[in-house]
Amino acid sequence: MDSRTTRISFALTLLAVAAVVAWSRYPEFRDVVTFWDTRAQNSSSPIFSAASGGGIGDSSQQVTASFQNVASGAEVILHIRSNWHVNANPASLDYLIPTTISVEQGGEVRPVTAQYPAGVNSGIHVDGQELKVYEDGTRIPVSNVPNAADARLTVRAQACRTDGVCLPPADIPVTRNMR
Incomplete structure (x- = not known):
């Protein structure tokens, strides 16, 4: 040679x-999928300090959800770790993954009727647009949720840190039996 x-x-x-x-x-x-902020890529300091354990896994490690009955019906509440958020529905850009809620019953998965709230400004700008997100405590009113013991609600979300690092999306089981 x-x-x-x-x-x-x-x-x-x-x-x-x-x-x-x-x-x-x-x-x-x-497991990191997206870096919105190229400064984070070039930083010498770790940007994953909020993650627990050795790796950061998928979005289910940063987001959980619960279900509760309220006077006006029912709602799903998002519980999101500090310095993290999920995309609003609809997502700010076509290629972002919006937060959605579905129900599985009898082996079939279908969306539930949800009144997705407007997202809040994230302070992150992509393609000249500020991203709208959901933060900890966001409440999403839902209806037409079956009251059967085998009905399971799921939130599909992609968690992103405020510095722009996004994790793979996850299907997050909603806690509380819906009987």
Whole structure:
């Protein structure tokens, strides 16, 4: 082999070794999907300090949901960790994942009738538009929810940190038996 080919092969081998070392040494970076803020990519300080454990997993580690009956019907309440949010419904941009609520009963999954509230301004701008999000404590009125023991509500959401790091979306079970 000529010296140019040898140098290229050496450089590719070195990059592959660096990727394997980074993958094994920094598991918290494995599941990150999106960086809205390129400054976060270039930061020397860890941006995942709010995450618990060794990795940050999917959105279900940052978001939970509960169901309660209220005078006007029923509602799903989002419980979102500090410094995190989820996209509003409708999402601010076509390619973002909106928060949705569905019910599974008898093996079938269908959306529930939900009155998704307007999102709040996140302070994050993408493609010239400020993103609308839901924060901790957001209440989503729902109706036409079956009252059967086998009916299970699920929230589909994508959690993002206020610095723009987004996790893979997750189907989050809604706590409380709907009997």
